[in-house]
Amino acid sequence: MLSQTLFSYVPQISAIFSFWNLLGLAATLLYFFWWRRPHAKFPPGPRGVPLLGVVPYFGPSPGVDLKKWSVEKYGPVMSARFGRDEVVILNTFDAINQALVKQSASFSDRPWIELFCGLTKHDGLVLMKYGDAFKAQKHFALKFLRDKGIARRQIEDVLNDEGDRFVEFLKTKSSGPVDLKTYFYWLTGNVISQTALGKRHDYGDKDFIELLDVMRMLFTDPRDATNIGLINLFGFLAKFPPFATTMKRFEGRMQFILDKMQDNIDDHKKKFDPNNIDDFIDAFLYERKFGKRTDLDYSDTHLRAFCRDLFVAGSETSSTTLSWLILHLLNYPEYEKIIVKEIDEAFGSEGLPTQSKKEDLPMTCAFIQETMRTKTLAPLAVLHLASNDTQLMGHVIPKGATVIPNLYGANMDPKDWPNPKVFNPRRHIDENGKFVLSNKIIPFSVGARFCLGESLARAELFVFFVKMLQKFRIRPAVDPIPSISEEVISVVVSPVDFKVTLESRN
Template identity: 45%
Template sequence: MNVLDHPVSGVAVIIACCLLLFQRWWRKPHPKFPPGPRGIPLFGVLPFMGTFPARTINQLAQEKYGPVMSVRLGSEDVVVLTNWEVLNQALVKNSARFSGRPYVTIFNAVSGNKGVIFRDYSEDWKSQKHFGLKVLREWGLGKKRIEDIVNSEGDYFQECIRSNIGKQIDLKKYLFNVTGNVISQITWGARYEYNDVIYNGILEDLKLLFGDMEYGRKLFWLYYAPELRYLPGFERAYNHFLERQYSSVEFMEKRVAEHQKNFNRNDIRDFMDAFIFEQRHGTEMNKKWFTDEQLVMYGKDLLLAGTETSSTTLAWAFLYLLHYPECCNRIEREIEKAYGINGIPSLSRRDETPYIMAYIQEIMRVRTLVTLTAQHKTTEDGYLNEHFIPKNTTVIPCLWAVHMDPEIWSNPEQFDPYRHIDSNGKFVASDKIVPFSMGQRFCPGEGVAKVEIYIFFVKILQKFEFRASNNRIPSLEGLLTTIHVPSELNVIFEERH
């Protein structure tokens, strides 16, 4: 008789297996691993995160576990950092150790280990990041060329608004268009009309990657627990997400092919030309690393990051003006004093508009776009705040917690631009507001984004007044997937007199 045929023995084996599985589930990677909740098998703490996971995690950190804590997301133990000091210690002072990138299925399934955003830490990645910073710096903050592009695009958008005076427009959509045109001119030297069917399709796919009302919540779960993609409902959301990425990949492949065909080493027009120059005429190592496949994914990353960050920050800025008309009145007076009705905005004159700078910085604080920033991965064993974090551990900086830290900001939930203005009426830039992250993984397009946000914001309000469509002001709650976006922003513009 087989021992398993005996009913008592069979039950005992089942119980032992369950206990073993539970023990494996409950066990942490190391005795000194950061403390934190375990949740339930398969899902971890995901079902208990609520509608705003960053807030839930920060509350657990403040009330029980401390600023270096762990949570189980799906089947993985993840470390979360929840204040500025530990973020600075990890991402800046120990940058190399915390600059890895885990495999993020919903993105890496398309990009593999190409591009820069979701590529793991390596000499190859560092070379690509350095190259991108070098090229973008030539276009970026303090350089007249990027301001010319942004102001020119702002003029196009002013004409678009003027042709739609008194009509409802989807401002979120148009902000995607204007910021998309800036990054497209920098990356592959092209600008598109706002009714261009093909480019609008690409931008719509990118917008819905993060602002999909139907699949948004499921995408958040899939980001942290990709094994859920095999379950009904999640499978559909996952496949839609991949399809939207593939559309931008196909679009970018065509742009790369055009640049390869028309390349002239004596006429470097844009980012793709600069990349191809390195590919053909750089060092032998660069020839190995600078491939067409890498350029396609790099272009996709630039388009994704370059449109989403700037357009969503601007959307929040205009939405908050609807809720805080007194801020709008102050901004209008400041624009009139600094630029008049026809002056050309420039970030080099930001000292003349301290309230606008304070307002934008407060928007970046109170509406953190990436509340739980892109996952990092440790590249070696080490300690942080007396907690041991093994190599290859996923680490998530909680930027929202930094921006809502009552130790830094009094009444952090309150929207108050004046907290960034000193007693002399000067704008005070804060290193505690980090919408572009910190350390080696900071966003390389930060300089370009700051120019875009300032100039587009000023140019629109310089010429026009606006109100909510049907006098129904959208909620400030927004939609939270992997980023935090306004759920809608339908407005009506009128000429300013």
């Protein structure tokens, strides 16, 4: 009787064992597929947890975490699972230079970046797929910027004129606390507007201010900044709350900017004169009509994305770096006297700042360079894609792998910069008191994808920083002064909001 009863439970017991066996097999297969690597010589690195990868292990600044993992365990070329994607991270200048410069043909493609490609796909030079068409349009853009937009003599005239207008504007605001962070967008936005769109705006122009405010909020909205940074790395998050809400706001702002660029394109098409090419849109329209390369994309959708790239990058990087310069000056006042003395001796109170006199301002140049080293604006740059199987520093990088140049890791590498977290401009001045320009500080990236506006941005930083200190004593409006360790971390690293008082030196 008992044996019959036990025998009746055999099918149920068997089913239970079968369920657990299947579950164990599934877990084993998941573990196997998750932990296997694309190649025996694929760079080492953490795998994280199934489906999410290393997402749960990141703090507010992924570049800092990746550099830490690199130094402590994995080396300059490492890997990590970002969601389900295999990602290779380059954490030193040597690794970045080897990949992006010496092996540029293999590491200059772009993956699908959900944050930016959703609206414009691969339109615009920043997101364009690497190949002959990219090289041709990059050459076209560089030639325009060199010949029309950033020829050294011409751009210094433009920058000094805009700087003088900006100073006069600030004088009307100097009776109380001033938000330089916002006003710097107006300043640098006007420079790129003249270069790309052929027009300058008064500082009270409401439409211009609205455009710049929308642009500024792309990366600094306190509701969305952290989420934007994560979506940039882990595109799949954009489909899930609360990231979906962030993505909707981001795309709404990006669409607003694209629409404004299209309005400018439409105006240019109505007034187009092939004998009067004044700005980038004119030059692009000229190439569309008269250019010899018929295989290139000269569509409006490509042009508006191109203009967006110029406008966002051109105003964001310079304005944010200027804000960091002022905040560093407030936190390290011991350098102000040295810098002001250099400026007074080189230019006096009314002389026009020119880069030809940089040799006479070693501390000024060193202060700017050290700020750019310690505050990498885009710590993880823009994602790259390996276009073929290739070897890199003893590792095999398979075709299709996403590659991240950790610019923060390079700029803060203890091998190149002893005590890298210490702000020390004197490290850029040699024993003869001369400023040493370093090619290992790469805020604008390197290789085929380096920032087209690098020359313009460097000129802006020098001229505008010098002109500000030529005309004003800049003091904190509140006590305590915001710390330089306080950051708004998104795709771009910005200082927190702060205000200053401006005391005229003239």
